[in-house]
Amino acid sequence: MFTTRPTLQGTFGMVSSTHWLASQSAMAVLEDGGNAYDAAVAAGFVLHVVEPHLNGPAGEVPMILASGDGEVRVLCGQGTAPAGATVAHYRSLGLGLVPGTGPLAAAVPGAFDAWMLLLRDHGTKDLAEVLRYAIGYAEHGHAPVERVGETVEAVRGLFETEWTTSAAVYLPGGRSPRPGELFRNPALAATWRRLVAEASAAGGADRDARIEAARTIWREGFVAEALVRQAAVPTLDTSGARHTGTLTAADLAGWSASYEAPVTYDWNGWTLAKAGGWSQGPAFLQQFALLPDELPPPGSADYVHLLVEGCKLAMADREAWYGDAADVPLDELLSAPYNTGRRALITDTASTELRPGSPGGRTPLLSAQVRAVAAGKPGAAGPGFVPAPGAGEPTMARGTHRGPDELVGPDGATRGDTCHLDVVDRWGNMVSATPSGGWLQSNPVVPELGFPLGTRLQMAWLDEGLPNSLTPGRRPRTTLTPSLALRDGVPVMAFGTPGGDQQDQWQVHFFLAVARRARVRGGLDLQGAIDEPNWHNDSFPGSFHPRAMHPGSVTVEGRTDPGVIAELRRRGHDVTVGEPWSEGRLCAVARDPATGIVSAAANPRGMQGYAVGR
Numbered sequence: 001m002f003t004t005r006p007t008l009q010g011t012f013g014m015v016s017s018t019h020w021l022a023s024q025s026a027m028a029v030l031e032d033g034g035n036a037y038d039a040a041v042a043a044g045f046v047l048h049v050v051e052p053h054l055n056g057p058a059g060e061v062p063m064i065l066a067s068g069d070g071e072v073r074v075l076c077g078q079g080t081a082p083a084g085a086t087v088a089h090y091r092s093l094g095l096g097l098v099p100g101t102g103p104l105a106a107a108v109p110g111a112f113d114a115w116m117l118l119l120r121d122h123g124t125k126d127l128a129e130v131l132r133y134a135i136g137y138a139e140h141g142h143a144p145v146e147r148v149g150e151t152v153e154a155v156r157g158l159f160e161t162e163w164t165t166s167a168a169v170y171l172p173g174g175r176s177p178r179p180g181e182l183f184r185n186p187a188l189a190a191t192w193r194r195l196v197a198e199a200s201a202a203g204g205a206d207r208d209a210r211i212e213a214a215r216t217i218w219r220e221g222f223v224a225e226a227l228v229r230q231a232a233v234p235t236l237d238t239s240g241a242r243h244t245g246t247l248t249a250a251d252l253a254g255w256s257a258s259y260e261a262p263v264t265y266d267w268n269g270w271t272l273a274k275a276g277g278w279s280q281g282p283a284f285l286q287q288f289a290l291l292p293d294e295l296p297p298p299g300s301a302d303y304v305h306l307l308v309e310g311c312k313l314a315m316a317d318r319e320a321w322y323g324d325a326a327d328v329p330l331d332e333l334l335s336a337p338y339n340t341g342r343r344a345l346i347t348d349t350a351s352t353e354l355r356p357g358s359p360g361g362r363t364p365l366l367s368a369q370v371r372a373v374a375a376g377k378p379g380a381a382g383p384g385f386v387p388a389p390g391a392g393e394p395t396m397a398r399g400t401h402r403g404p405d406e407l408v409g410p411d412g413a414t415r416g417d418t419c420h421l422d423v424v425d426r427w428g429n430m431v432s433a434t435p436s437g438g439w440l441q442s443n444p445v446v447p448e449l450g451f452p453l454g455t456r457l458q459m460a461w462l463d464e465g466l467p468n469s470l471t472p473g474r475r476p477r478t479t480l481t482p483s484l485a486l487r488d489g490v491p492v493m494a495f496g497t498p499g500g501d502q503q504d505q506w507q508v509h510f511f512l513a514v515a516r517r518a519r520v521r522g523g524l525d526l527q528g529a530i531d532e533p534n535w536h537n538d539s540f541p542g543s544f545h546p547r548a549m550h551p552g553s554v555t556v557e558g559r560t561d562p563g564v565i566a567e568l569r570r571r572g573h574d575v576t577v578g579e580p581w582s583e584g585r586l587c588a589v590a591r592d593p594a595t596g597i598v599s600a601a602a603n604p605r606g607m608q609g610y611a612v613g614r
Contacts, residue, residue: 002531003527003528003531004527004531004604005527005601005604006527007524007525007526007527007528007599007600007601008599008600008601008611008612008613009597009598009599010597010598010599010613010614011426011596011597011598011614012030012425012426012598012613012614013027013030013036013039013423013424013425013426013598013613013614014423014424014589014590014598014599014600014611014612014613015027015030015039015043015421015422015423015589015600015611015612015613016421016422016587016588016589016600016601016602016609016610016611017043017047017419017420017421017422017587017602017609017610018047018051018054018419018420018421018498018585018587018602018603018608018609019046019047019050019051019145019419019608019609019610020608020609020610020612021046021050021137021142022043022044022046022047022050022051022419022421023043023421023602023610023611023612024610024612025042025043025046025133025134026039026040026042026043026046026421026423027039027612027613028042028133029042029125029129029130029133030423030425032125032129033124034123034124034125034129034130035122035123035124035425035427035429036423036424036425036427036429036430036431037065037118037119037122037123037423037429037431038119038123038124038125038129038130039423039425039431040063040118040421040423040431040433041115041118041119041123041125041130042125042130042131042133042134043421043423044061044111044115044421044433044435045057045115045130045131045133045134045192046133046134046137047419047421047435048111048134048188048435048438048451049134049137049138049142049185049188050137050142050144050145051145051148051419052148052170052185052439052440052451053147053148053151053152053417053439053440053441054417054418054419054435054436054439054498055111055418055419055435055436055437055438055439056111056437056438056439056440056442056451056452056454057109057111057112057438057449057451058106058109058111058112058227058437058438058446058451058452058453058454059109059110059111059435059436059437059438059439059454059456060077060078060079060107060109060110060111060114060435060436060437060438060454060456060478060480061077061078061110061111061114061115061433061434061435061436061480062074062075062076062077062078062114062275062279062433062434062478062480062481062482063075063077063114063118063431063432063433063434063482064262064273064274064275064431064432064433064482064483064484064494065118065122065429065430065431066428066429066430066431066484066486066491066494067122067428067429068427068428068429070486070489070490070491072262072273072484072486072491073259073260073261073262074259074260074261074262074275074276075114075117075118075257075258075259076110076114076257076258076259076260076275076278076475077110077111077113077114077115077257078107078110078278078279078456078475078476078478078480079107079108079109079110079255079454079456079475080107080108080251080255080324080472080473080474080475081107081108081246081457081460081470081471081472081473081474081475081476082106082107082108082245082246082247082248082251082472083246083248083250083251083472083473084246084248084472085107085246085457085470085472086470086471086472087462087463087464087469087470089246090104090462090470091462093241093243095239095462096369096462097369097458097462097545097546097547098457098458098459098460098462098470098545099237099238099239099243099455099458099545100237100238100455100458100544100545100546101237101238101441101442101443101455102235102236102237102238102239102243102245102443102455103230103231103232103233103235103237103243103244103245103246103247103443103453104237104243104244104245104246104457105237105245105442105443105454105455105456105457105458105545106231106245106246106247106443106453106454106455106456106457107454107456107457107475107476108247108251108252108255109227109252109438109453109454110255110257111435111437111438112218112223113215113218113219113255113256113257114257116211116214116215116218116257117215117256117257118431119211120208120211120212122429126207126210127196127199127200127207127210127211127214128196128200131192131196134188134192135189135192135193138184138185138186138188138189138192138450139184139186139189140182140184141182141183141184142182142183143179143180143181143182143183144177144178144179144181144183145179145608146179147606148176148177148183149176149177149178149179151439151440151441152170152171152176152177152440153176154441155440155441156171156176158236159171162235162236162444163235163236163443163444163445164444165444165445165446165447166440166444166445166452168445168447169185169187169440169445169450170440170445185450186450187445187447187448187449187450188449188450188451189450190450191223191448191449191450191451194222195214195217195218195223196214198213198217198221198222199211199213199214199217200213202216202217215256218252219252219253219255220249220252220253222448223449224249224252224253225249226446226447226448226449227247227252227446227449227453228247228248228249228252229446230443230444230446230452230453231244231245231246231247231248231453232244232245233444235443235444238545238546245453247453260275260276262274262275262276262484263275263276263277263281263282263285263330263334264285265285265288265289265334267288267289267291268515269487269488270485270486270487270515271485271486271487271489272284272285272288272483272484272485272511273483273484273485273486274481274482274483275481275482276328276330277321277322277323277324277328277330277467277477278322278323278324278328278475278477278478279322279477279478279479279480279481280315280318280322280477280478280479280481280501280503280504280543281481281483281504282318282322282328282330282333282334283311283314283315283317283318283322283504284314284481284483284504284507284508285334286313286314286317286333286334286339287307287310287311287314287504287508288508289333289334289335289336289339290310290313290314290339290342290343290346291306291310292306292343295512298512298513298516298532299532299533299560299561299564300564301563301564301567301568301571304535304554304556304564304568305348305350305568305571305573306346307508307509307512308350308535308537308539308554308573309346309350309351310343310346311505311508311537312351312354312355312537312539312540313342313345313346313355313357314504315501315539315540316354316355316356316357316540317333317356317357317359318477318540319354319356319366319370319540319541320356320357320364320365320366320467321333321356321359321364321365321467322467322468322477323460323466323467323468323469323474323477324467324468324471324474324475324476324477325466325467325468325469325471325474326365326466326467328467329359329360329362332359332360333357333359335359338357338359341357342357348571349571349572350552350554350568350571350572350573350574351539351552352539352551352552352572353374353551354366354370354374354539354540354541354549354551365465365466365467366466367461367463367466368463369461369463369541369547370541370547373541373547373548373549374541374549374551376551417436417498417499417500418434418435418436418479418480418498418499418500418503419434419435419436419498420432420433420434420435420482420496420497420498420585420586420587421433421435421587422494422495422496422587422588422589422600423494423589424494424589424590424591424598424600425598426596426598428491428591428593430484430491430494430589430591431494432482432483432484432494432495432496433482433496434480434481434482434496434497434498434503436480436498437454437455437456438451438452438453438454439452439454439455440452442454442455443455456476456478457470457476458476458544458545459476459477459478459479459543459544460476460477477543479499479500479501479503479543480503481496481503481504481507482494482495482496483495483496483507483511485511487593490593491591492524492590492591492592492593493514493524493526493588493589493590493591494588494589494590495507495510495511495526495586495587495588495589496586496587497510497584497585497586497587497603498585499536499584499585500542500543500544501536501538501540501542501543502536502583502584505535505536505537506534506536506583506584506585506586507586509532509534509535509584510529510530510532510534510584510586510588511529513528513529513532514526514529514588517529523592524590524592524599526588526589526590526599526600526601527601529586529588529601530584530586530588530601530602530603530604531604533556533557533559533560533583534557534583534584535554535555535556535557535560535583536554536555536583537553537554537555538550538553538555539551539552539553550574551574552572552573552574553573553574553576554568554573554574554575554576555575555576555577555578555583556568556575556576556577556578556583557577557578557579557580557581557582557583558577558578558579558580558582559580559581560577565577581604581605582605583605584603584605585603585605585606585609586601586602586603587601587602587603587609587611588600588601588602589611589613598613599613600612600613
């Protein structure tokens with residue numbers, strides 16, 4: 001089958017990420033004697049610089065880590081709701097949903113502390129060594145990808161009239177960032193230089209002490225002070241009003257990234273590992289639990305129909321049962337009896353209902369908004385609605401600009417997204433990380449720091465008593481969902497993708513292709529699996545403001561067989577045909593434990609993701 005590029009193979013180390021500069025920076029760390037964890041940290045900070053429309057230091061980053069001895073852990077870089085972020089407070093402001101932008105949507109920033117914890121506990125390099133790549137690109141400039149400038153142009157009016165601190169960074173001299181011209185963020189470079197200097201002075205000659213000092217400076221020093229000041233600035237958001245946030249110094253000082261065990265599911269000789277029910281990760285596992293013993297021919301209408309219908313059931317359970325504000329009944333949701341009953345709901349006709357299950361006989365818990373949307377009331381998108389490809393996380397901007405990737409969605413709101421990176425080194429250490437949030441279009445730039453706050457609280461509901469209710473000290477459920485796969489208890493592959501609600505759809509299709517190709521070819525054909533035509537559906541409430549759903553929808557790539565499209569429509573699917581290369585943006589790395597051969601591949605869609613290695 002045609003592939004866009006080879007699956008890279010070597011013995012030293014491999015990196016795959018959504019931007020070539022991040023991939024190469026990580027590789028430079030490996031070449032300099034660092035391990036996969038050092039390399040991932042360097043790449044993560046470079047992504048803040050080169051993909052500011054997709055992630056930032058005040059966003060979040062869940063990771064899955066595998067050490068050379070086979071231990072697998074989740075590192076949670078998802079911050080919690082501040083102490084003042086109560087349902088009552090937001091309701092008192094006349095809000096029915098958390099705004100999609102502005103300081104009211106800001107959780108405690110999680111990304112920076114998670115990267116520092118990874119570096120301290122698993123890395124070997126010093127703070128200054130891993131930050132120097134990001135500092136260099138921020139200080140001396142990099143040639144931005146087209147989408148950075150397109151995003152800035154889409155929110156130009158907002159920046160010029162309301163978010164003027166953002167205009168100072170992203171519209172210098174009135175010009176947005178352009179490909180082929182160096183774009184700099186001197187405020188961000190100065191932030192990291194000051195942080196490194198203060199951490200070095202506080203930590204002295206001890207590496208770990210310097211990293212701990214950096215964490216303290218972020219949580220209690222000049223960074224924290226600037227973040228809290230910004231959260232208190234009345235800011236125009238998606239509600240159409242100006243609001244101040246709830247983030248305080250105590251919130252920042254009291255939170256830390258943390259480790260936890262992954263949730264796993266065994267399928268056909270593989271063990272699949274994901275983050276817990278505070279993320280949408282278990283929905284990936286549920287889709288495998290719903291599969292029958294024999295699958296239809298890959299790419300056929302039967303195959304696509306089966307996976308779409310299984311995804312609808314898993315995502316309905318996500319709405320009813322996932323969240324950090326209650327215990328998630330994962331044992332029941334992944335059990336054979338439960339999934340046997342759920343599998344029987346899949347017929348030859350497309351479902352347009354939201355059908356959460358009742359694990360252990362429990363009654364599903366759904367927000368009033370979800371119940372209204374599922375009933376076809378305001379918030380549901382009817383036939384003819386065209387969902388924006390690639391994750392739709394809208395900001396408040398309204399305009400008419402449309403980039404080639406549908407930068408502005410059907411509602412006129414600009415769309416954000418996410419990054420991903422995977423690293424494997426010669427010792428068998430692996431990292432899969434999905435940085436997101438804190439986009440340039442999410443909140444005004446903090447002028448002293450050069451980056452904005454995040455908006456992840458928009459994923460929590462303003463209804464009491466739900467697993468994903470807005471709750472102080474609890475994590476809003478996130479769509480960010482890195483993945484790791486093991487064979488015989490040994491980690492062999494790390495992978496993931498941007499894409500919001502689509503992440504655990506595209507990853508299912510990718511992994512099934514990897515497993516199928518491994519049986520046929522005897523190895524992991526990562527690039528071939530990434531390049532296969534992909535698809536997604538929006539038949540469940542979206543995770544991002546304004547939380548709409550499109551019952552019966554399926555969006556397929558234009559490369560899909562016309563006969564398959566016709567058959568899906570005959571079965572009742574509302575099919576949108578996208579561009580030929582528009583669905584799925586996977587990254588992946590792997591290591592064969594028998595030979596030590598490492599491999600990598602990256603998504604060609606968007607002409608941005610790259611794998612490197614040797």
